[in-house]
Amino acid sequence: MAEEEVKLFGTWASPVSRRIEVALKLKGVQYEYIEEDLTNKSPALLNYNPVNKQIPVLVHNGKPVAESLVIIEYIDETWKHNPILPADPYERAMARFWAKYIDEKFWPAAMKIVVAKGEEQKGEIDEIQQQMKNLEGELKEKKFFGGESLGFLDIAANIIIWLVVAQEALGMDQILNEEKLPVLYGWLQRLLDDAVIKECVPPKDRHLDLCKVKFGSSIASK
């Protein structure tokens, strides 16, 4: 049998890159990781993703796949054990809907919060707490969005960890707190405690420093 060759082009601090690492580890797939410098992208990356020129890119036996959610579905369909997406078409649709929501609505809102000031920031916070309430509705009583184990939406929602760290770095009160969002807060603690997730988050100190550099200037000008 031919050897599997799996490469992942990513960056240490990118939530979308880390998502792929979670998916690969959940499947027990061996892979070679290539750290990219986004200010000096490798010829390999540009060759494998000429359209967006972005990470993450998964290269499986020489064939490249880009876009994190597309990659995760590819991984799930290629290595069929330990399923990431549910089997039922309706549940799959819900997982995809909410993952899209996180990337297209939640994340841009989260980025606005860390740079906004005063009244504007308060408005953004209200907005995002409403979004998180919507997510709570999807979680209900479950341990994870995927049920007993991590699923597609849990992996996509890893990006919430990045908001938490950014807020910590900036000395902001946590939006995702036990008082306002008890259900999602509980989920977050379980997520942070998960063995695979723990291997796939940036080292805390480095991450905090990065956030301070990236978002700190907006605080300094207040």
Added chain:
Amino acid sequence: MAEEVKLFGKWISPFSRRIEVALKLKGVEYEYIEEDLFNKSPALLNYNPVHKKIPVLVHNGKPIAESLVIMEYIDETWKHNPILPIDPFEKAMARFWAKFIDDKFWAIWPAVKKAMTSSGEKEREEGIEEAQLHLNTLETQLKEKKFFGGERLGFVEISASLIIWIVVSQEVMGVEILTQEKFPALHKLTQKFVDDDVFKQCVPPWEPMVAYFKAQLGVLAASK
């Protein structure tokens, strides 16, 4: 067992029309509900409380929103006449390009509107250039890739049918953006849609579409 399939849509929305293409390709009977987006029905707001948008598919009482998510649901529920490829890599390519098209459309459409409604020559030129820049990316990919523009009209092609809206609106407003000369592959694809038995049932009727664009874009132009 009786299937109950409802589609909440809008006649002029390319995203709503995509779902009709998918349902027709599968031969699925459905009830269509036309929404007035200035006066959304309680049913729509109930079925899509998060975005409050069309299209929404409701299958046996269970709602699904977001056109690409709906299309995948349709493909996985009614398995004959597959819309997506079977092979995981080809499927990944189809999903990548469909997302690309949607992402680009939201960059192209504002530029198109700007080109069509600006009174200033410079602004109009800027709008045209910007729209053409994004369209060029689509054109290049269409020419090169085997995952887009093949013989079969599948997931990517259904997603790409929204270029018809650009073609129609530019004819209405007399602005040349998606020209056959600059975009031969996209033009060929548009013709394919118009010729296809299923697709042509799902393009809005010509006269009302023209009137709609004249009204919408005309209003925008007049307000500047």
